[in-house]
Amino acid sequence: MNLKIAVLPGDGIGPEVILQAKKALYAIAEVYNHEFVFEDALMGAVAIDKTGTPLPEQTLNLCLNTDAVLLGAIGDPKYDNNPNAKVRPEQGLLKLRKELGLFANIRPIKPYKALIESSPLKREIIEGADFTIFRELTGGAYFGTKTLNEEGTHASDLCEYTEEEITRIAHLAFKSAQNRRKKLTLVDKANVLETSRLWRKVVQKVSENYPDVVLDFLFVDNAAMQLILNPKQFDVILTENLFGDILSDEASVITGSIGLLPSASLGEKNALFEPIHGSYPQAKGKNIANPIASILAAGMLLEHFGLTKEANVVFAAVKKAIEYKVVTIDLKPDSKFGTNEVGEFVSNFI
Amino acid sequence: MNLKIAVLPGDGIGPEVILQAKKALYAIAEVYNHEFVFEDALMGAVAIDKTGTPLPEQTLNLCLNTDAVLLGAIGDPKYDNNPNAKVRPEQGLLKLRKELGLFANIRPIKPYKALIESSPLKREIIEGADFTIFRELTGGAYFGTKTLNEEGTHASDLCEYTEEEITRIAHLAFKSAQNRRKKLTLVDKANVLETSRLWRKVVQKVSENYPDVVLDFLFVDNAAMQLILNPKQFDVILTENLFGDILSDEASVITGSIGLLPSASLGEKNALFEPIHGSYPQAKGKNIANPIASILAAGMLLEHFGLTKEANVVFAAVKKAIEYKVVTIDLKPDSKFGTNEVGEFVSNFI
Ligand SMILES: CC(C)[C@H](C(=O)O)[C@@H](O)C(=O)O
Ligand SMILES: CC(C)[C@H](C(=O)O)[C@@H](O)C(=O)O
Numbered sequence: 001m002n003l004k005i006a007v008l009p010g011d012g013i014g015p016e017v018i019l020q021a022k023k024a025l026y027a028i029a030e031v032y033n034h035e036f037v038f039e040d041a042l043m044g045a046v047a048i049d050k051t052g053t054p055l056p057e058q059t060l061n062l063c064l065n066t067d068a069v070l071l072g073a074i075g076d077p078k079y080d081n082n083p084n085a086k087v088r089p090e091q092g093l094l095k096l097r098k099e100l101g102l103f104a105n106i107r108p109i110k111p112y113k114a115l116i117e118s119s120p121l122k123r124e125i126i127e128g129a130d131f132t133i134f135r136e137l138t139g140g141a142y143f144g145t146k147t148l149n150e151e152g153t154h155a156s157d158l159c160e161y162t163e164e165e166i167t168r169i170a171h172l173a174f175k176s177a178q179n180r181r182k183k184l185t186l187v188d189k190a191n192v193l194e195t196s197r198l199w200r201k202v203v204q205k206v207s208e209n210y211p212d213v214v215l216d217f218l219f220v221d222n223a224a225m226q227l228i229l230n231p232k233q234f235d236v237i238l239t240e241n242l243f244g245d246i247l248s249d250e251a252s253v254i255t256g257s258i259g260l261l262p263s264a265s266l267g268e269k270n271a272l273f274e275p276i277h278g279s280y281p282q283a284k285g286k287n288i289a290n291p292i293a294s295i296l297a298a299g300m301l302l303e304h305f306g307l308t309k310e311a312n313v314v315f316a317a318v319k320k321a322i323e324y325k326v327v328t329i330d331l332k333p334d335s336k337f338g339t340n341e342v343g344e345f346v347s348n349f350i
Numbered sequence: 351m352n353l354k355i356a357v358l359p360g361d362g363i364g365p366e367v368i369l370q371a372k373k374a375l376y377a378i379a380e381v382y383n384h385e386f387v388f389e390d391a392l393m394g395a396v397a398i399d400k401t402g403t404p405l406p407e408q409t410l411n412l413c414l415n416t417d418a419v420l421l422g423a424i425g426d427p428k429y430d431n432n433p434n435a436k437v438r439p440e441q442g443l444l445k446l447r448k449e450l451g452l453f454a455n456i457r458p459i460k461p462y463k464a465l466i467e468s469s470p471l472k473r474e475i476i477e478g479a480d481f482t483i484f485r486e487l488t489g490g491a492y493f494g495t496k497t498l499n500e501e502g503t504h505a506s507d508l509c510e511y512t513e514e515e516i517t518r519i520a521h522l523a524f525k526s527a528q529n530r531r532k533k534l535t536l537v538d539k540a541n542v543l544e545t546s547r548l549w550r551k552v553v554q555k556v557s558e559n560y561p562d563v564v565l566d567f568l569f570v571d572n573a574a575m576q577l578i579l580n581p582k583q584f585d586v587i588l589t590e591n592l593f594g595d596i597l598s599d600e601a602s603v604i605t606g607s608i609g610l611l612p613s614a615s616l617g618e619k620n621a622l623f624e625p626i627h628g629s630y631p632q633a634k635g636k637n638i639a640n641p642i643a644s645i646l647a648a649g650m651l652l653e654h655f656g657l658t659k660e661a662n663v664v665f666a667a668v669k670k671a672i673e674y675k676v677v678t679i680d681l682k683p684d685s686k687f688g689t690n691e692v693g694e695f696v697s698n699f700i
Contacts, residue, residue, distance in 0.1 A: 122471070
């Protein structure tokens, strides 16, 4: 297969971890006779520094015209702590999601047996947990009108949803549930928010097409609790943008490290793959960042293009690295392996 | 001291648990020579059933003219699963918070030594954790304009904040931090939301009055993760309404049961005390609901009126019940003690 892949290394540890994902993909291409062409482009704080804008026209055009995008991470504390900054790295990411129409962000959560002890949760709570979060990615308060009055004393964010936006991701989530344990949990705050009531109504309607899937509802406050009390109860979780942001980061604790979790963001035409962790600027350049999430993101990319065998080889190689304890210090505080060594081990194993 | 207390038992298990809180307050009044006058009133689904509205005029007037309000819980699944219901129990609670001006909801989180094993988190993660969440309670998306178009295909919720709303709760939170370990963490999503950027700016400004308190910032997605990875890092957490709702329920897992956590909601003139758990309708009338959160809410009420000694007696009695394992089944699956027995034990101990 020929694939043209746009690579956006981004900020902080992004470039280091993405390099390992590329290595894995190169190894796959060689062994299985594919041709993967990578083209790097600027996004995030690094793009602001070099071009004044977090998502240069050129980057966007590249992404629109490739088969897939592989993203590292974006974000820089110099923007976070300056509430007056007019240009911020996150704007680039949000614009990219919107322009590529990446409405569904998919985050599978499943602890590795060999890492059960790394979780802050007890073994009996997490052993056997296996669920996927479908987070809506191009709507809600992320994209609604924002206001700040002239005196800077009154601000607002508008959260909006339409039936159409909810319907399209609901179908994806129900289809996934059909291939899994046939349970879908909608997380919302329907006792308070109008948008949540719309979610509940629309998802109920969509569910009529999937009579084999059991649908239930959970308020987001309760869901935040249930994820920790009893994560095994979940199969597919469907939720809106901001709730999905919060819950999927929270759910990462089940696996012991956010450095293990990849995500896929899908639209009608485009697809983007990335680790769910952030740019972790404190670790930049130290060869300590965990590359596994990025490598798994590359695995999800292969899966997306129907290269199931190849994807499974990547997943198996990561599993081996974990079993052999070739992991970074987030998983083994006294580890002597760094970002590079873990990436090297995985690609050698392919 | 003479106190007039409005009691709103509410729905589900509300009446059962509130009864135990009243018993504790009666015991305190007797032993310490106070006069507490209780007046019960309707709120929630029970009020809708009897009067057509979740917060009858009479209830509101009573609450406005008493020293404090003691609330059970509200909510009923028959409203939750009907996105078209025009009247809902939660509207009563939200209106009450707004009318009483209860802008600060305070939720202390601290595990009991005797219950360390009940938490899904490992002992070493939670032992020594001790923090308080300050949740803004009368602003944000809870109270902003909501819209639903006529076809029912487009909904919106507006999240708004003003400098004044942020300033007043920030002062309370900083003062609390001064009396604790002098650290305040603002949780927001300033990389995306305009309201969050206003929070960051205003809280930074308020912090200048509290040079002895260290201020730091955390994005809400990261906070949801950090609460579980390392809860000991927190002292005072300050956040907006919806984030506070999610994070404080999540934080309840640290203590092992949401049935243990009380909260105080304070305004300029009024104060309300309640367990943080909901109405838990499945448990209604079964004498299995944990009354401890409600009893502790009564303890917070005493503390609020400067009855520190009495409050400590209540807290000590609860601690004894826990040490002697006189607890409900959420804490000890084979417990033979019910709501009544736990309440009885506590008030006898006073
Ligand atoms: C960087 C930030 C804007 C982003 C988000 O909130 O969506 C990140 O947290 C994520 O989850 O991908
Ligand atoms: C019942 C509901 C409206 C309420 C809230 O979201 O504020 C509850 O969850 C709480 O935390 O007190």
